[in-house]
Amino acid sequence: MAKVALITGITGQDGSYLAELLLEKGYKVFGLRRRTSTPMMGNIEHIKHEIEFIEGDLQDQGSLIQAIKKSNPDEVYNLAAQSFVATSWEQPVLTGQATAIGVTNVLEALRAAKPEARFYQASSSEMFGKVVETPQRESTPFYPRSPYGVAKVYGHWITVNYRESFDMYACSGILFNHESPRRGIEFVTRKVTDAVAKIKMGVQRELRMGNLDAKRDWGFAGDYVKAMWLMLQQDQPEDYVISTGETHTVQELVEIAFRHAGLNWEDHVVIDPRFVRPAEVDLLLGDSSKAQQKLGWKLEVGFEELVTMMVESDLQKIKVLV
Numbered sequence: 001m002a003k004v005a006l007i008t009g010i011t012g013q014d015g016s017y018l019a020e021l022l023l024e025k026g027y028k029v030f031g032l033r034r035r036t037s038t039p040m041m042g043n044i045e046h047i048k049h050e051i052e053f054i055e056g057d058l059q060d061q062g063s064l065i066q067a068i069k070k071s072n073p074d075e076v077y078n079l080a081a082q083s084f085v086a087t088s089w090e091q092p093v094l095t096g097q098a099t100a101i102g103v104t105n106v107l108e109a110l111r112a113a114k115p116e117a118r119f120y121q122a123s124s125s126e127m128f129g130k131v132v133e134t135p136q137r138e139s140t141p142f143y144p145r146s147p148y149g150v151a152k153v154y155g156h157w158i159t160v161n162y163r164e165s166f167d168m169y170a171c172s173g174i175l176f177n178h179e180s181p182r183r184g185i186e187f188v189t190r191k192v193t194d195a196v197a198k199i200k201m202g203v204q205r206e207l208r209m210g211n212l213d214a215k216r217d218w219g220f221a222g223d224y225v226k227a228m229w230l231m232l233q234q235d236q237p238e239d240y241v242i243s244t245g246e247t248h249t250v251q252e253l254v255e256i257a258f259r260h261a262g263l264n265w266e267d268h269v270v271i272d273p274r275f276v277r278p279a280e281v282d283l284l285l286g287d288s289s290k291a292q293q294k295l296g297w298k299l300e301v302g303f304e305e306l307v308t309m310m311v312e313s314d315l316q317k318i319k320v321l322v
């Protein structure tokens with residue numbers, strides 16, 4: 001019998017890579033999808049016929065209970081969230097409802113309809129926020145710096161709490177930034193690689209950016225979804241940090257991306273205070289040695305390879321249009 005997985009956030013970057021991975025492994029994949037006026041299926045267009053979609057929303061408890069009953073999953077991956085940090089200051093209540101309370105809604109639906117299913121929560125390095133220690137690991141205290149980070153801390157602890165209270169197989173993956181050609185256009189990596197491609201092809205002149213000094217530990221999303229799956233295949237549910245162990249400034253990202261296209265970043269980048277955040281996470285650098293040792297997880301794509309892969313993909317996309 002094929003294993004059954006339910007993925008929330010199936011249309012997002014990670015949802016698409018995870019669905020591909022699970023389909024390859026022979027899973028029957030259900031995807032929870034929000035009703036939108038125009039379907040946003042870009043990331044999963046190529047596999048949409050292999051996925052069974054269920055309409056629902058993290059903020060609608062009844063729809064989640066229905067989704068669990070309909071899919072009868074062995075594994076539930078909760079990837080859905082309001083995931084853009086900058087928006088979380090503009091829509092803090094919605095962010096709390098989806099990114100924090102939404103996790104309880106999924107856990108409660110599971111408890112009611114399929115408590116023995118295994119549960120993965122998409123926790124984030126944004127929970128570490130202000131630097132308390134580096135590298136950041138599972139035991140590092142949280143000090144979130146945005147409404148998004150605060151909501152993720154809630155989602156993390158409610159997952160731990162349901163594991164401890166109800167003996168559920170519930171894991172929290174504390175994932176550091178991970179990117180790909182399928183990354184949403186507003187996140188910094190994709191914003192830069194999309195702009196580089198457009199500048200190279202002569203359809204954009206400048207790139208307006210915020211804080212170039214922030215440091216991030218950036219990996220490839222395709223590598224990170226493998227860790228999500230591994231976390232649900234263990235004897236015991238535990239939480240794991242997933243990261244590369246390398247940190248780079250936003251400026252280094254910009255330099256590599258422009259250089260790869262034969263451009264000088266200083267000719268095009270303009271600092272615009274509109275993109276500077278009310279509070280910043282200055283430095284993220286993760287220690288994933290627990291995941292490497294216990295899960296056998298390993299990284300395949302390095303930082304420079306990731307950036308050039310994204311620039312190449314955006315160049316291909318823009319060449320088709322120009």
Ligand code: NDP
Pocket residue numbers: 008009010011012013014015033034036040056057058059078079080081082083084098102122123124125174175176177178179184
């Ligand atoms: P995306 O923003 O690409 O995808 C988010 C998904 O959540 C989309 O499918 C979106 O649907 C869905 N969604 C949003 N709100 C709701 C809701 N109320 N009900 C149902 N679905 C909803 O995120 P990523 O794929 O990059 O990230 C996946 C998860 O991992 C997120 O929880 C994110 O916070 C977390 N995370 C991501 C990291 C990263 O670097 N990528 C690092 C650490 C954690 P729609 O298409 O309709 O908008």
Ligand code: GDR
Pocket residue numbers: 083084085086123124125126175176177178186187188189191208209210211212214215216250275276277280281
């Ligand atoms: P982040 O990702 O906030 O780390 O959250 P993002 O790519 O948005 O920002 C990374 C860093 O770049 C700086 N920055 C800019 N960011 C954006 N988006 N646009 C700009 O113009 C810009 N200029 C500078 C930011 O200030 C920041 O320091 C991501 C999301 O995927 C979360 O959901 C996830 O939990 C964390 O990664 C880990």
